[in-house]
Amino acid sequence: METSKAHVALLPLPGMGHMIPFLGLGKLFVTHHNFKVTIFLVSIDHSSQTLSKTIISEMSNELCNIVQLPPVDITGVVDPNATVGLRLSVTMREIVPAFRSSVATMKPCPTVLITDIFGTDAFSVAEEFGMLKYVFSPSNAWILALTIYTPVLDKEVKGEYVHQKEPLKIPGCASVRVEDLFDPLLDRTNQQYDEYLHAGIRLRTSDGVLMNCWEELQPKTVAALRDDKLLGCVLKRPVYPVGPIVTQSGNSSKSGLLFDWLNKQSNDSVVYVSFGSGATLSHEQMTELAFGLELSQQRFVWVVRAPTKESGNKTYLKGRSGDENHDQFGYLPNGFMSRIQNVGFVISDWVSQVDILSHPSIGAFISHCGWNSTLESILMGVPIIAFPLFAEQKMNATMLTEEFGMAVRLEVLPSKKVVGREEIQKKVRKIMVDNEGHGIRDRVNELKYSAKEALCKGSSSYKALSELAKRFEARMQLQNKKAPSPITHE
């Protein structure tokens, strides 16, 4: 018999933003602890299924096993106009039988299930097969604190959260300003709120919670999650900051016109502008941004997506394709492309963000503050100009400016109002030119150092992973002893 190793089953939400950090986590269990790792991919339709399997396989480098679960049809279960968040949580519930069938065929059966905050319905399968049950939040400690504490707020706060006069207090953590609240909390009568509440309660049935941050980044929040007098008495489960987990996609190449251009620029002299793969700006916002960049008199690289038709409305996962077919960049202001010829670089092709951010010429990042962009920015020591587009990114923006001190924030919220060119040029110059920018740059370099440390042997995230590994091995031995009959959870 081959020497047995603990077998980790990962069940992320569909979507690259979730699958990629889970893959990164899986690779750490393989490389640090020589465990066997299987990633179960969930998908909403056939086309996304093939694409994600190809990308994940390529990035996995054969380190992890990949099992594609059949796509789930949620059309009869959820309203077609339901939010992305709601559709994802329902998908994770509907996938449970398929996940069970797949686990049932595995010999030996996995030792542990690690799933997303919205994947805990699959805990029933883990219980049936005697597996440990963990949650991995690919986000940071503050978001986790809010998720854990929402069931308490639900009992204590009367009426809508958005109508509260005071910020929402979370024991031991920064308060959450009402205007920063993210989507699921905006409307307590919405099904999405119930899903979020359910997720917060279900976390307490896990064996522990992993998160994609590190102790030194959020020391107070992590301490509060463990403190019995603060959030520890709500969660009653160990928490493990195991980050930063950032995985580069397979085919990065630092060649081409863009990198030739960047190579000619001096260090810290270029502003990088990108809002992630899912987001597009309104036409009006795009115009203001273009003029703002021009007025700032700084060099820039702008990864553009064609603007959305309905200006002022957020559009998620829309309007991404087809940019190339039309008069390219015709949606940018008249004459813009020729005026910026020597100072700016505008592209609409796919480029590896990590490769751009790691280029020494990049001196600032205008970002929507998605968590993985934030981690990448920290690891590359690049300060951020926070441009949150969706509700859930407002908390990120607040945290980056007030807690981490690595960003400047706009006076107006881009999700509420078009940010004018003057404001954009002011914030760009604040980081790139003004004295205040130096302090922010020093701070992000400190964070970069602590991020690089965290996963080294003997450091905080490394220790957290080792502690988990010990628990997984102990469970495996128990499973081996009692196999084949399932073990009930103690």
Ligand SMILES: *[C@@H]1O[C@H](CO)[C@@H](O)[C@H](O)[C@H]1NC(C)=O
């Ligand atoms: C970050 O997330 C986006 C989608 O949210 C994804 O396309 C991208 O590959 C991710 N990057 C990394 C390095 O994980």
Ligand SMILES: *[C@@H]1O[C@H](CO)[C@@H](O)[C@H](O)[C@H]1NC(C)=O
């Ligand atoms: C690789 O690069 C091409 C463009 O050259 C892009 O279309 C594709 O999505 C990239 N693949 C991955 C896995 O990121």
Ligand SMILES: *[C@@H]1O[C@H](CO)[C@@H](O)[C@H](O)[C@H]1NC(C)=O
């Ligand atoms: C620019 O940055 C690179 C990489 O950090 C460094 O090796 C180089 O010495 C820097 N150049 C100048 C002129 O400071």
Ligand SMILES: *[C@@H]1O[C@H](CO)[C@@H](O)[C@H](O)[C@H]1NC(C)=O
């Ligand atoms: C946003 O969309 C809604 C309908 O989806 C529409 O009624 C509203 O006028 C739009 N707002 C703007 C600023 O275009």
Ligand SMILES: *[C@@H]1O[C@H](CO)[C@@H](O)[C@H](O)[C@H]1NC(C)=O
């Ligand atoms: C930051 O934004 C991302 C979405 O891009 C979200 O997944 C994450 O939970 C947010 N974190 C905070 C602290 O708001």
